[in-house]
Amino acid sequence: MGAIEQFHTAPGTLDLGWGHPHPDALPLDAWADATADALRRHGASALDYGRAVGPEPLIDWIGGRSDEVFVTAGASHALELIASVFGRGGPALVDTPTYHYALRTLADHGLRLIAAPAHDPAAMLELIRRHRPTLLYLVPTFGNPTGTSLPGPQRIALIEAARRGGVTIVEDDTYRDLSYDGVPAPPSLYSLDASDVVIRISSLAKTVAPGLRLGWITASPDRITALTRRGYVDSGGGVNHTTALAMASFATSGGYSTHLDSLRARYAGQRDALAAALRLHLPTASFDVPEGGWFLWVRLPGADELTKPATAHGVAFLPGDTFFLDRKPDRPIRLSFSRYGPEDLAEAARRLASAHRAMPRGR
Numbered sequence: 001m002g003a004i005e006q007f008h009t010a011p012g013t014l015d016l017g018w019g020h021p022h023p024d025a026l027p028l029d030a031w032a033d034a035t036a037d038a039l040r041r042h043g044a045s046a047l048d049y050g051r052a053v054g055p056e057p058l059i060d061w062i063g064g065r066s067d068e069v070f071v072t073a074g075a076s077h078a079l080e081l082i083a084s085v086f087g088r089g090g091p092a093l094v095d096t097p098t099y100h101y102a103l104r105t106l107a108d109h110g111l112r113l114i115a116a117p118a119h120d121p122a123a124m125l126e127l128i129r130r131h132r133p134t135l136l137y138l139v140p141t142f143g144n145p146t147g148t149s150l151p152g153p154q155r156i157a158l159i160e161a162a163r164r165g166g167v168t169i170v171e172d173d174t175y176r177d178l179s180y181d182g183v184p185a186p187p188s189l190y191s192l193d194a195s196d197v198v199i200r201i202s203s204l205a206k207t208v209a210p211g212l213r214l215g216w217i218t219a220s221p222d223r224i225t226a227l228t229r230r231g232y233v234d235s236g237g238g239v240n241h242t243t244a245l246a247m248a249s250f251a252t253s254g255g256y257s258t259h260l261d262s263l264r265a266r267y268a269g270q271r272d273a274l275a276a277a278l279r280l281h282l283p284t285a286s287f288d289v290p291e292g293g294w295f296l297w298v299r300l301p302g303a304d305e306l307t308k309p310a311t312a313h314g315v316a317f318l319p320g321d322t323f324f325l326d327r328k329p330d331r332p333i334r335l336s337f338s339r340y341g342p343e344d345l346a347e348a349a350r351r352l353a354s355a356h357r358a359m360p361r362g363r
């Protein structure tokens with residue numbers, strides 16, 4: 001077999017750097033059934049070119065107004081499109097720390113990036129007035145890398161600041177469904193927005209499978225039209241027709257909701273295992289336990305020097321600078337608990353603690 005995956009971890013290494021699903025969390029059999037069901041149900045139309053905005057059965061399941069949805073090839077593709085249609089040369093504000101590949105995607109469009117704090121609407125408004133940005137990107141719910149969510153009152157204030165400053169908010173809602181402990185995710189910025197400043201992007205990469213390359217954009221009908229009336233969308237007949245139909249079968253059969261229940265239990269357990277092992281083995285680490293998502297954002301004395309010894313001890317993570325526009329000492333590190341079960345996560349914490357002990361003294 002030839003190589004087909006994005007990356008391979010060095011043998012023997014527990015790599016908490018990548019936000020990838022646990023292999024056992026991927027619904028192999030259920031997805032095979034959903035694909036077969038879609039092909040049976042829709043016949044040749046399932047393999048034909050599709051509608052520009054995506055197939056109705058999936059859009060119906062997504063809910064809300066059907067003219068406010070565009071099915072995309074994942075959240076990354078959604079952001080790429082939004083930057084190309086609404087970026088208009090920028091600049092773009094980004095609520096750092098934030099998803100590092102989003103920083104790259106926006107920069108690919110030549111947009112100058114400016115760090116802006118979403119939790120401080122007054123500062124945000126000041127930055128909007130000063131820089132006249134076209135876009136403001138953030139992950140307000142179970143964010144990457146921090147796992148935290150923007151509180152309700154700040155959501156409303158942020159939308160108001162964007163409205164007053166005439167900037168489009170790009171709400172990356174990728175982790176919404178991964179809420180734990182029965183605590184529901186806060187309302188989306190999109191659902192709170194009455195003034196058409198928010199475009200929301202969603203993904204099935206974390207809750208079903210990254211390889212599907214499936215997600216969607218929710219926005220006002222005018223914005224959806226601007227995004228979809230494009231040569232390449234019409235030429236391709238939508239962007240992911242057959243996979244979208246299989247997803248519709250998976251969802252409407254009840255398979256998705258059963259799968260999501262098991263994912264929530266799995267990832268909450270993995271989160272708790274990593275948190276407990278860190279408390280036990282690395283008592284100088286401090287972190288909040290997130291109510292959703294895939295990450296612990298961990299403050300640790302000496303973290304800046306930890307990468308090399310960690311590699312030598314067979315464990316990896318992402319340094320905090322990855323998620324900012326600048327470099328600064330003593331930033332937290334991101335540990336992803338998504339990819340490994342409780343025992344491996346406990347072992348990863350033990351290795352991290354050994355690596356930390358092995359660092360040069362004097363810290």
Ligand SMILES: Cc1ncc(COP(=O)(O)O)c(C=O)c1O
Nearest residue numbers: 019074075076099144174203205
């Ligand atoms: C915040 C955020 N947005 C988008 C993505 C990528 O989503 P997709 O695979 O649907 O492109 C990720 C994956 O790590 C993410 O963390």
